[in-house]
Amino acid sequence: MRFVHTADWHLGRILHGQRLIEDQAHALGQLALFIRDCNPDALLICGDVYDRAVPPPDAVELLDEFLSEMVTDLNLTVIAIAGNHDSPIRMDFGAKVFSRQGLHVFGSVTEKFLPVILHDAHGAVSFYSLPYAEPALVREKLSCEELTGHESAIKAMLDTRSRTPGERSVLLAHAFISGCEEAESERPLSIGGVDCVNASVFSDFHYVALGHLHRPQTAGGSQIRYSGSLLKYSFSEADHKKVVHLVEFDRDGTCQVDSVALTVRRDVRRISGFLTDILQGPANGESRDDYLLVSLLDQTPILDVMGKIREIYPNTLHIERPHLEAGGGSGRAPGDHRKLSDADLFAAFYQEVTGNELSQEQAQAYDTIVSALRQKDRESAIP
Amino acid sequence: MRFVHTADWHLGRILHGQRLIEDQAHALGQLALFIRDCNPDALLICGDVYDRAVPPPDAVELLDEFLSEMVTDLNLTVIAIAGNHDSPIRMDFGAKVFSRQGLHVFGSVTEKFLPVILHDAHGAVSFYSLPYAEPALVREKLSCEELTGHESAIKAMLDTRSRTPGERSVLLAHAFISGCEEAESERPLSIGGVDCVNASVFSDFHYVALGHLHRPQTAGGSQIRYSGSLLKYSFSEADHKKVVHLVEFDRDGTCQVDSVALTVRRDVRRISGFLTDILQGPANGESRDDYLLVSLLDQTPILDVMGKIREIYPNTLHIERPHLEAGGGSGRAPGDHRKLSDADLFAAFYQEVTGNELSQEQAQAYDTIVSALRQKDRESAIP
Structure with a gap:
């Protein structure tokens, strides 16, 4: 059994005013090629498929084209859950009809926690799906008064599972696991609440495919993982290496994970220097077309600085002036x-x-x- | 061959501040019972499925439940086109996957005008779908410069059809046919343009299932018909009799149409009289719970008139005071x-x-x- 684990596509995302839909279409094109090449049994998409509850039409169209290719051209099983950016109800549209074609969408939390079951030579593998849900919603859905915070909500939902003894099982979830590293482009799950979940709640599963955090990382064990986001969605992620995971599942449920980087249309980078140096253009074969945050070391005002830099780097999205900002009055937040x-x-x-x-x-x-x-x-x- | 023809559901519609979703759920429940009862070969939904491009979540949920029941429980073929209230791209989501389960959705105009083909004992029947499209969009799609107005757009699209000689054919369209009767709740298709389409452009089809106008009516021939809207969506429709059409299709393509009224949760009515009479309550077995426009004949101001009337008719949505309004200054539009x-x-x-x-x-x-x-x-x- 082999499956691809990805998450946090954020289709429709805008980075410093720049619509990323073409970059996202390019990335999904790469993913489609990769899937055609490695021919997995399933594709898992672990939430934040869209960047917002009502995504723009071109994002809807892109997702439609990609999923249609996977399901109707490749006959691939696809399992997708909602993240905190997705609208559960909108995502659930057509789910029952889709599931008959091997496209399993879990937008809302349901009372019954039923797996999608796939088979390989060694028997069944159960894929359980835990879409993102506010703890208050889980409390209501499960009529469980004492439930507070994300960890107890997830525990309560996992408890409703009726396990088959000895089953090999995978979980898809969208959550913030304690001790993991955040990035700027993730929207916090709780305001003033407890959003952390201890990885130990997932100890029953042979593999846990996580979404939410944008850096690929393990979370309390090599079988509990974030794939990270499809692309770099903030300049704080400039040093991330974005990947999808190809997971090989053994007869006893041990996993071997291969993290594969997809080529991007434009990288997201930070560069720093004096204007005269920056206007020399890129060294080391770096692309002029990347999305850039330019940190300018000059201490004097410069006329039309964005215009000048964009002549060399047309996709410069933001310029910061640390020296000017440091001297800038007392009014600003520290x-x-x-x-x-x-x-x-x-x-x-x-x-x-x-x-x-x-x-x-x-x-x-x-x-x-x-x-x-x-x-x-x-x-x-x-x- | 038998099919049900309906249109203009406007799911998510609000009437004078009143959300109609429960009334719509009731009506679709009635429609589902009717379909279970008469067991047709197909259901045709001729546009304005939703009331707006981004419908509220409860409307999305309602449509999902209804279509899931039709497609997965009843294995019914459903063909739906976009109307001028729907978003073509949002409606197209999943269309390719849905079509494999007999749910055929046509949101956007396509270059190829391919029918859904169903069979009965006498052979094939081709169902052609013409979703609503602005003429400018059709012009662009078909690269047809000389195209202006809705009639020439529809003609141009029909011309792309490759007919099978002798085929029995049905067309689904969303348009305004010349000479037909409008209601207040339809949104005009053109502003200062030509939105009328002559019924003669449809003469090739054995049945034309129309959407857009809210009163059920024929349009230039008994085989060219509006089903009218699911419910009364303005007080101007108080005298409408809302129906769905059950169409029996013969071996030579002649049709017999049976118009069936569905029971409603609450009627939409106008009543008129002096306050003292109105406060007597309904006569003739009419329901107190209907949605009412009350035309009050009193000439003097009345304190909290809505509060008083709602004690008797809790779902009064609007009160008009013709005598007060007639005397109301010169500033208003005539x-x-x-x-x-x-x-x-x-x-x-x-x-x-x-x-x-x-x-x-x-x-x-x-x-x-x-x-x-x-x-x-x-x-x-x-x-």
């Missing part, structure tokens, strides 16, 4: 604002406007309101 | 503003603000801008 959480940014804003620090009570009120809004946003028709 | 087109409303607004009439040039500029916006709106991610 540190790099892109690294602050929403709550910290709000606290800094409040202090700037009122001169007072945000009280603990006020901070809690902020958390409550923002959590409620996010929850609502996930299901609303028009975001 | 006549009932709900019966004016957008262009006329704009002209009246312009005149009110500036004191001058809208020139022909200005009216044309308005048409051009609004047409372009509607075209864009149909495909945009976030309307």
